[in-house]
Every structure is written in C-alpha cells, then in structure tokens.
Amino acid sequence: MAVLKVKFTKTRRDKLAQILWILNWISVVTGIILFSLGLFLKVELKKREELMAEKDIQYVPNMLIAVGLIACAINFLGGKICYDCVDSTKFLRWKLIMLPYIVCTFFFTLCVLVGALMCYSMHWELEEALDLGLMQAMRFYKDTDMPGRCFLKHTVDTLQIQFQCCGNSGYKDWFQIQWISNRYLDMSKKEVVDRLRSNVEGKYLMDGVPFSCCNINSPRPCIQQQITNNSAHFNYEHQTEDQNLWMKGCRQALLEYYTHIIQSIGLTVLITWLFELSVLTGVRYLQTSLENVLRQGDPDSESDGWLLENSLMETARTNLSIIKSLGKSNQINTANNGDPNIDVPSTSKAHYGPDNVPPKEKMETS
Structure with a gap:
C-alpha cells in the first residue's frame, strides 16, 4: 500500500511543477546563505586562532561551505527539472534521472540536518579550545622579543579591552x-x-x-x-x-560571543533543512504522479502520487533483498576471477570417480 498517496489532476501537476521551480530557485539563494554563514564563521574563528588550542574546530564552517555549494548545484538542477516537467512530454528526458536525483537530494538534506546538529554540539569543543589556548597565550604574554609570540601581548590586551574581561576564568x-x-x-x-x-x-x-x-x-x-x-x-x-x-573571564566572554553566533547559524541551517525537506517531498510527488501518467498513456488524465510505493517495512525488505542479491552476484564474480562467462562447478573432483579424474579426461587417457 502506497504511503501518503495523493491524487493529482493535470492542473494540479502543472501548478506543483511551477511552485517547485520557484522553490528550487529560492533554495539556490539559501545555499548561498549557507555558504556565506560558513565563510563568516570560518573568518571569526581564524581571527582569534592564536587564543585557541590546536583543535580541529574548523570542520563546522568547512561543512557549511561545502553544503552551501552543493545546495546551489542540486537546486539549480532541480529548478531545471521542475521547469521542464510542466510539459509532461519533456518529462521523458528526465525520467531516468529523477529517481537518482531524489536519492541524492535525500542524503543531501540529511547532511544539512547533520550540519545544524554540529553547530549545537560545537560548544564543548570550543570551550576546551579556548580554555587551553587562553592559558597558553597568557603564559607567553611577556615574550615580546620572541618570534611567533611577539604579538600575543597586543592580542591579549585587545581581547580584554574589547570583551571587557580579564584572565581565563578571572x-x-x-x-x-x-x-x-x-x-x-x-x-x-x-x-x-x-x-x-x-x-x-x-x-x-x-x-x-x-x-x-x-x-x-x-x-x-x-x-x-x-x-x-x-x-x-x-x-x-x-x-x-x-x-x-x-x-568576567575571557573564556566565558568569548564563549558567549561564539555561542550566540553558532546558535544563530544553527537555527538558520535547521530552517533551511525543513525548507529543503518540503521541496524534496514535492519533487517526489511530482515524479511519481508523472510516472503514473506515462503508464496510463493519457497526459491529461488524473494520476496518483506518493512518497513510497509500498509501506515502509515492505520498502526496507525490498531494498535489503536487492542488497543481498548484489552481494551474492559479487561473490560469484569473485570466484570466477571477475569473468562471468566461467561456470563454477558445484562439485569437487573427488566426486568424478575413484581416480579423481573427470570422465572426459579419463576417456582421453584410455
């Protein structure tokens, strides 16, 4: 039984395609926003990297930058697909591409959700990096004549004046x-x-x-x-x-500053994820409804659209059986040294006869 089945007329299909075309272009803008937020966070962390321990906290802005670029590419392609799907005859050009596109977009939306969760989980790593980095910077505060440390005094003084803090914890x-x-x-x-x-x-x-x-x-x-x-x-x-x-200690002051930025970015990414999920849902309905129109042969007829053709359990069983069959075929190819034309015998030589020689070889020997 199909999951969340909806009946579409031709007018509703055309309107859905037009709306999705607009939403995909809006998603391109959200991708640019994600890219900009990731770049902003990267710059903010770089500005005070001397006050942080050498911990890998750049993975969050790097992921946001990557997700933003991928969002622009995926939604640009989605806009082109939805624009062509207004005409059901043009759908034939995208029929084989739409399912892989939907699968890729699904995993992309998961990456957006992971990016939002990473923004909120970054707090503890940032606190540890600031705690170790500030103490190290304070120890080198006096080393104004040593290369690589001569600017730390200016950095720490500027930090304490700008953020109205003193020391690490106080x-x-x-x-x-x-x-x-x-x-x-x-x-x-x-x-x-x-x-x-x-x-x-x-x-x-x-x-x-x-x-x-x-x-x-x-x-x-x-x-x-x-x-x-x-x-x-x-x-x-x-x-x-x-x-x-x-x-106030400078660790607390900096942590409050960065936490405000990260939480704002995390909320923006979470809203973007919900928006991308709604667009993906609409594209799935458009794909299934147009495929049913092609089966019926009448472009003006009504058609059903759904998220899953079968129930969730049945879909899982089907995918699992496909994966198992792929695994078995891979084992056969491995046994054949990669040549599928070679037949693997089901019995060993010990079953041929008392001399362990196949009948054909035995006749040639005689």
Missing part, C-alpha cells in the same frame, strides 16, 4: 603566571630577587594584572598591583571593589 589567573618579562625587572632590588628565589620555578609572581584588565567605569584610578593588599591603598577593600577590574 583576574586571579594572572597571579599564577609571570606576565612581566625579566628584562623589565630590576635585579638590583632585594625584593625582586627574593620573590624570584621564593618560587620553585624561579618565576616572578605577584598579585597584579595588566592594564587591560582595568574597568573603565571604575570611579577611582585603577589598582593593578598589590590587589589583595588592602593596607597598600587608601580606602580600599579588594573583596568589595568589584568595579576596579573586569570580573
């Missing part, structure tokens, strides 16, 4: 690393030497942060050094001075 992350280069430390001072010797790794650690962590909305001048020492500053209590420094 401003106290700066207390655990040496962010001041040794070339700017006065080794003649006993305080500096004692601080270096007191650390096991010989690092100059202090309760201070870079200037870019200062909150521009603070009513008092920014306190960057001896942040936890209340007696070092007049009328100061570091636990209540929330406006002195940016409280």
Whole structure:
C-alpha cells in the first residue's frame, strides 16, 4: 500500500511543477546563505586562532561551505527539472534521472540536518579550545622579543579591552603566571630577587594584572598591583571593589560571543533543512504522479502520487533483498576471477570417480 498517496489532476501537476521551480530557485539563494554563514564563521574563528588550542574546530564552517555549494548545484538542477516537467512530454528526458536525483537530494538534506546538529554540539569543543589556548597565550604574554609570540601581548590586551574581561576564568589567573618579562625587572632590588628565589620555578609572581584588565567605569584610578593588599591603598577593600577590574573571564566572554553566533547559524541551517525537506517531498510527488501518467498513456488524465510505493517495512525488505542479491552476484564474480562467462562447478573432483579424474579426461587417457 502506497504511503501518503495523493491524487493529482493535470492542473494540479502543472501548478506543483511551477511552485517547485520557484522553490528550487529560492533554495539556490539559501545555499548561498549557507555558504556565506560558513565563510563568516570560518573568518571569526581564524581571527582569534592564536587564543585557541590546536583543535580541529574548523570542520563546522568547512561543512557549511561545502553544503552551501552543493545546495546551489542540486537546486539549480532541480529548478531545471521542475521547469521542464510542466510539459509532461519533456518529462521523458528526465525520467531516468529523477529517481537518482531524489536519492541524492535525500542524503543531501540529511547532511544539512547533520550540519545544524554540529553547530549545537560545537560548544564543548570550543570551550576546551579556548580554555587551553587562553592559558597558553597568557603564559607567553611577556615574550615580546620572541618570534611567533611577539604579538600575543597586543592580542591579549585587545581581547580584554574589547570583551571587557580579564584572565581565563578571572583576574586571579594572572597571579599564577609571570606576565612581566625579566628584562623589565630590576635585579638590583632585594625584593625582586627574593620573590624570584621564593618560587620553585624561579618565576616572578605577584598579585597584579595588566592594564587591560582595568574597568573603565571604575570611579577611582585603577589598582593593578598589590590587589589583595588592602593596607597598600587608601580606602580600599579588594573583596568589595568589584568595579576596579573586569570580573568576567575571557573564556566565558568569548564563549558567549561564539555561542550566540553558532546558535544563530544553527537555527538558520535547521530552517533551511525543513525548507529543503518540503521541496524534496514535492519533487517526489511530482515524479511519481508523472510516472503514473506515462503508464496510463493519457497526459491529461488524473494520476496518483506518493512518497513510497509500498509501506515502509515492505520498502526496507525490498531494498535489503536487492542488497543481498548484489552481494551474492559479487561473490560469484569473485570466484570466477571477475569473468562471468566461467561456470563454477558445484562439485569437487573427488566426486568424478575413484581416480579423481573427470570422465572426459579419463576417456582421453584410455
């Protein structure tokens, strides 16, 4: 029994073909949108790749770019097919192509759905990449003279000012690393030497942060050094001075920024998937209804269209039997060394006779 069978008159078939022609061209535009969104996300990730660990998170924008290009090609072809199908006689040119086209489009719509799900699942990998990348960038903050690291100070400072954040998880992350280069430390001072010797790794650690962590909305001048020492500053209590420094960590700030972008792209891709699925459904109805018209021989007659000619279970059994038969034929060809003209005997030589010689060979020997 056919699944979701619908009866079509000639007028309804022609209108369906015209509507699908328009929808396919709209789908070409959505393909361009997907391509643009993938390119935008790729650029946004590239802009701050120095602040991310070397993890493969570019697969999401790469997939969106590929899906967008494929969408343009598939829907351009679909528009041409639907335009010709307005005339049922022109359908004969596309009759053999339409079923493979529908199958390819079905798998393409699955790829669009996978792309939408990948956008939402990217959150955890992005968070891990930011966590490791920001800590590494903070460690190299002081290395302004080393090739490959000399711009990290500018990058981190710009990030903290632009996103109004400080450190990885918070401003106290700066207390655990040496962010001041040794070339700017006065080794003649006993305080500096004692601080270096007191650390096991010989690092100059202090309760201070870079200037870019200062909150521009603070009513008092920014306190960057001896942040936890209340007696070092007049009328100061570091636990209540929330406006002195940016409280939010840069990992959270960047994650919120990218999450907003990714969720917006994911929603757009999901809507595109629903649109592509509706177009695919319409093309399937058009194909089956036109094939039934050809069987009847009257182009003006009514015809039935459906999604599946048989039920879902019957279709699955049929496809499974086809796959099994293909597997068996492949085994026979393998046994024949790829030559289908060679017959494989069903019995072994041991069944020919006591001498294990075929009758024909035995007669020649005698």
